[in-house]
């Protein structure tokens with residue numbers, strides 16, 4: 001019987017930090033998994049290196065579900081981003097190995113393709129309306145068929161989702177912030193100013209681009225349920241594809257209030273880790289899209305269970321896919337998205353060239369659709385030489401304060 005012979009933890013920083021697991025079997029097969037937790041990378045690296053790798057040696061690499069349960073139940077301390085990102089990386093690596101051994105892409109092991117490719121959205125943004133229009137046009141020229149729109153807010157400086165270059169002129173928001181440094185940078189926030197301004201932006205965008213283009217927006221956890229309902233209602237004339245993270249959903253019942261106020265489609269879950277975080281949201285149909293990443297939600301095995309549960313309630317996927325998900329995590333999302341019936345849309349920001357020199361990918365983006373490709377396994381290879389050229393360096397997501405200095409959700 002083939003056994004797990006080594007579990008390596010690879011840290012690299014080709015412009016941003018990535019944590020990757022590589023499992024090698026006694027037969028010489030290798031598999032990759034993404035364990036990147038933006039801003040807290042070393043905690044996951046230690047969890048894997050010090051507590052997971054030693055206990056997996058000698059295990060059967062084909063026993064994916066059993067290994068998942070061994071790491072989840074066996075830790076005694078369940079859930080949480082560090083634990084679930086660690087389990088996710090091992091899970092992805094074992095699916096990668098299973099595919100390579102079978103000579104099949106992972107989506108074939110999950111039941112096969114349900115569609116030709118995955119509808120994808122990109123990130124448009126700008127300080128002023130003309131820059132937002134330019135940014136949307138850039139995305140349409142690249143082939144995107146759906147676009148997220150984020151805007152600066154009058155009176156505030158740098159805010160979430162708008163490129164620093166865009167604040168001073170044109171420029172594309174093509175990164176998820178990972179600001180190098182030993183402390184987080186600080187941003188400023190005023191929810192009422194944001195709520196007054198945003199509908200004027202969507203009115204202008206709809207006026208310019210017409211009724212067909214799917215438009216998305218991310219509220220990034222900043223509103224109360226009442227505010228979220230008010231904003232959702234104000235945006236209804238502009239027919240959004242979704243309003244994302246309109247309020248922090250740690251209290252799942254709070255989404256009942258939002259639903260009472262607006263019929264706006266809602267997407268939530270990029271900071272969730274397990275099926276339990278979705279229980280009320282799904283069974284009461286309080287959301288329309290599951291935003292989890294394979295990387296932060298226990299891997300393909302666990303996110304597939306969440307999506308099967310969600311399918312009973314007509315809730316679809318909208319998997320998290322900014323550039324702090326490594327190409328390995330992104331590939332895992334594409335294989336899962338291709339194989340589930342209740343796929344909705346996939347977030348996609350192209351990784352930087354230095355990142356793609358470390359991670360050699362085989363997924364494709366054409367006519368606005370992503371496809372994971374047909375290479376056996378996940379279809380991503382890790383270049384050790386390129387990876388070793390960039391060591392870990394500290395970087396943090398920003399923090400966010402109200403204008404009087406009170407800490408707010410970023």
Ligand SMILES: [Mg+2]
Nearest residue numbers: 218244245270
């Ligand atoms: Mg988001």
